[in-house]
Amino acid sequence: MTRFSFLALLALTLLSAVIAVTVGPADITPNEVWSVILHHLGISSESPVSRLRDAIVWELRLPRVLTALGVGAGLALSGAIMQALTRNPLADPYLLGLSSGAALGAVSFLLLGLSLLMPLGAFFGSVGALALALLIAQLLGGATPSRAILAGISIAALASAATSFLIFWSATGDSYREILSWLMGSLSGSTWSDAGLVCLALAACLPIILTNGRALDAFAFGDTAAASLGIDVPRLRWTLLGATALLTGIMVAIGGAIGFVGLVVPHAVRLAVGSAHRKLLPHVMLAGAIFMLWTDTAARTLFDPRELPVGIITALIGAPVFLAVLLRYRRIT
Amino acid sequence: MSLKVSGLSVEKSGATILSRVSFSAPAGRITGLIGPNGAGKSTLLTALLGLIPATGKTDFDGIDVPQLPRRDRARLMALVEQSSTTEERLSVRDVVALGRIPHEAAWQSGCDAEDEAIVTGALAEAGMTGFATRRFTTLSGGEQQRVHVARALAQQPRLLLLDEPTSHLDIRAQLQLLALLRLKAKAGMTILVALHDLNLAMRFCDHLVVLSGGRLAAQGRPGDILTRALLREVYGVSARLVPDAVSGQALIIFDEAMADGAGQIPD
Numbered sequence: 001m002t003r004f005s006f007l008a009l010l011a012l013t014l015l016s017a018v019i020a021v022t023v024g025p026a027d028i029t030p031n032e033v034w035s036v037i038l039h040h041l042g043i044s045s046e047s048p049v050s051r052l053r054d055a056i057v058w059e060l061r062l063p064r065v066l067t068a069l070g071v072g073a074g075l076a077l078s079g080a081i082m083q084a085l086t087r088n089p090l091a092d093p094y095l096l097g098l099s100s101g102a103a104l105g106a107v108s109f110l111l112l113g114l115s116l117l118m119p120l121g122a123f124f125g126s127v128g129a130l131a132l133a134l135l136i137a138q139l140l141g142g143a144t145p146s147r148a149i150l151a152g153i154s155i156a157a158l159a160s161a162a163t164s165f166l167i168f169w170s171a172t173g174d175s176y177r178e179i180l181s182w183l184m185g186s187l188s189g190s191t192w193s194d195a196g197l198v199c200l201a202l203a204a205c206l207p208i209i210l211t212n213g214r215a216l217d218a219f220a221f222g223d224t225a226a227a228s229l230g231i232d233v234p235r236l237r238w239t240l241l242g243a244t245a246l247l248t249g250i251m252v253a254i255g256g257a258i259g260f261v262g263l264v265v266p267h268a269v270r271l272a273v274g275s276a277h278r279k280l281l282p283h284v285m286l287a288g289a290i291f292m293l294w295t296d297t298a299a300r301t302l303f304d305p306r307e308l309p310v311g312i313i314t315a316l317i318g319a320p321v322f323l324a325v326l327l328r329y330r331r332i333t
Numbered sequence: 334m335s336l337k338v339s340g341l342s343v344e345k346s347g348a349t350i351l352s353r354v355s356f357s358a359p360a361g362r363i364t365g366l367i368g369p370n371g372a373g374k375s376t377l378l379t380a381l382l383g384l385i386p387a388t389g390k391t392d393f394d395g396i397d398v399p400q401l402p403r404r405d406r407a408r409l410m411a412l413v414e415q416s417s418t419t420e421e422r423l424s425v426r427d428v429v430a431l432g433r434i435p436h437e438a439a440w441q442s443g444c445d446a447e448d449e450a451i452v453t454g455a456l457a458e459a460g461m462t463g464f465a466t467r468r469f470t471t472l473s474g475g476e477q478q479r480v481h482v483a484r485a486l487a488q489q490p491r492l493l494l495l496d497e498p499t500s501h502l503d504i505r506a507q508l509q510l511l512a513l514l515r516l517k518a519k520a521g522m523t524i525l526v527a528l529h530d531l532n533l534a535m536r537f538c539d540h541l542v543v544l545s546g547g548r549l550a551a552q553g554r555p556g557d558i559l560t561r562a563l564l565r566e567v568y569g570v571s572a573r574l575v576p577d578a579v580s581g582q583a584l585i586i587f588d589e590a591m592a593d594g595a596g597q598i599p600d
Contacts, residue, residue: 230407
C-alpha cells in the first residue's frame with residue numbers, strides 16, 4: 001500500500017512536470033516536450049520544433065520546472081524534519097526565521113560582490129538563524145512550540161530589517177526590483193545551474209534524511225524516550241538540523257523566502273499516510289515537489305505577462321493552514 | 334541477574350541530586366523505589382539508563398551498564414516514563430512498535446514478521462489488543478500508560494524501569510498494571526518501579542529502596558523497612574502500621590503531617 005501510494009505520487013510528479021512545461025503563453029504540446037528532451041539528451045538527432053520553441057522548452061521552462069520540484073521537495077522535507085525534532089507542529093523553515101536568515105546571508109554576499117558564493121551565504125544565514133532561534137527558545141525556558149515561533153518571529157523581523165537596509169543602502173533601479181521580487185519568493189529566471197544546485201543539495205541531504213526516518217519516529221515521545229530507545233539524540237538532532245539548514249539555505253538562495261511549504265505539505269501528507277517517518281518523508285518529498293510546481297506554474301501564468309512572486313501564493317494557502325494547525329494543537333501551544 | 338548499583342552520584346549545574354547511592358534490585362523481583370518528591374527517584378532511573386551524566390558503578394548480571402553501546406543498552410533495559418504523550422498521528426500499534434527500534438537492523442524497512450509477532454504479544458500482555466488500531470491520542474491516561482508498558486515489553490528488556498507508572502491511573506488500572514509486573518517478574522524480568530503509593534509498594538514489591546534528599550535512606554523487605562520511624566524521618570508524617578485481618582500484611586494509616594522541620598531528625 002505504501003509502495004503503491006509512493007509510486008502513484010512519483011507518477012503524478014512526472015506527469016505534472018510534463019504538463020507544467022506545456023503550460024504558458026506559447027502553446028507547446030507534450031509531444032514537443034518529449035522530442036526536445038530526447039533531442040538534447042542526444043537520443044534523436046534533429047530537433048523537430050523551431051529554434052524558438054526549443055529554447056522555450058529547454059532554456060526556460062524545463063530548468064524552472066526542475067528547480068520548482070527540487071525547491072518544493074527541499075522545503076517540505078525541512079519542515080517535516082523540524083516538526084519531528086522539535087516536537088513542534090508549527091515548525092517550518094520560514095516561521096522559525098531560517099528563511100529570513102538565509103535571505104540576509106544571500107543578500108550580504110550578493111552586495112559584497114560574492115554573487116557566486118551566494119548559496120554559501122544563504123547557508124550561513126539559515127544556520128545562524130536556526131541556532132539563534134533555538135538559543136532564544138532555550139533562554140525562555142525550553143523550546144515549546146509558541147516560544148520557538150516567537151523566537152523565529154523576532155529573528156525574522158531582525159533579519160528582514162537588516163536585509164532591507166542592505167538593499168536600500170546599495171541596490172539601485174533594476175537590481176532593486178529584482179532583489180525585492182526574489183525576496184518575496186520567486187523562481188523566475190531559473191537556470192540549469194540553479195536546478196543543478198538544488199538537485200545537488202537534495203542529493204547531499206537525502207541519504208542522511210531518508211536513512212534516519214525510523215530514528216525520527218523515536219522522538220514522538222520526546223528526547224528521553226528517544227534516548228531510552230538507543231538513539232544518540234544530540235548527534236541525530238545536529239546532523240538533521242544541519243541538513244535542514246543546508247537545504248533551506250540553498251532553496252532560499254535559489255527561490256527566495258518562499259514560506260509555508262514546510263508547514264502545509266507535511267501536515268497534509270500526515271493526514272493521508274500517518275506519522276511514521278519512513279513512510280512520511282518520501283511522500284512529503286514528492287508532495288512538496290508537486291505543490292511547489294503547481295503554485296509556481298500558477299505564479300507565472302495567472303497574471304501573464306506579469307509574474308506573481310510564488311511566495312505570495314504559498315502564503316495565501318499557508319496562512320489559513322497555519323491557523324488550522326494552531327487551532328488543532330491549541331492545547332500544547 | 335540482579336542489578337547492583339554502587340556509589341551513584343549525579344550533579345546538575347553544581348547541585349548534587351544524587352549522592353553515592355548504592356543498592357541492589359534482585360533478579361526476577363519487583364523492587365520499589367520510594368521517597369518524597371524531589372528525593373531523586375526520576376533522576377536515579379534516567380541515570381541508570383545512561384541518559385544523564387553520572388558517576389558510580391551500575392552492574393547488571395556482570396554487565397558494566399555505562400560501558401554498553403546505546404543500542405545494546407536499549408535492548409537490555411526499557412523505561413516507562415511518567416505519563417508521556419505525543420502530538421503525532423500514531424496508532425497504538427505504531428507506538429508499541431517503537432519498542433522494536435533497538436532491535437531493528439539499520440537497513441530494515443520496517444518491522445519484520447518476527448517484530449510484528451512480538452508487538453502483537455506485547456499488546457496482548459498489556460491487555461491492549463482491542464485498541465491496536467486506535468489513535469494513541471484518543472486514549473485515556475490509563476490506557477496510554479498501558480500502551481507505554483506494552484511498548485517497553487516489546488523492547489524485550491531484561492531490566493524494566495518504570496517512573497511512577499500508576500500516578501494517573503484509577504485503582505483498577507493500578508492493580509492491573511502491578512499484576513502484570515508481577516507476571517513479568519515471575520518470568521524472570523528484573524523490575525525497578527518508582528511508586529508514590531506506599532501501600533501499593535508494601536503490597537506488590539519484593540524489595541524496597543528508599544531515597545531521601547538524594548541519599549539512600551533504607552533498603553530491604555517492605556515489611557522490615559517501612560516503619561513508623563522511617564515514615565516520620567523520610568516523609569515527615571506520623572503514621573500507624575496496622576495488620577490487615579485477611580492477609581496479615583501491614584497497612585499504613587497516615588495520621589498527620591508533622592510540623593515543618595520535624596521530618597529532619599538527624600541520624
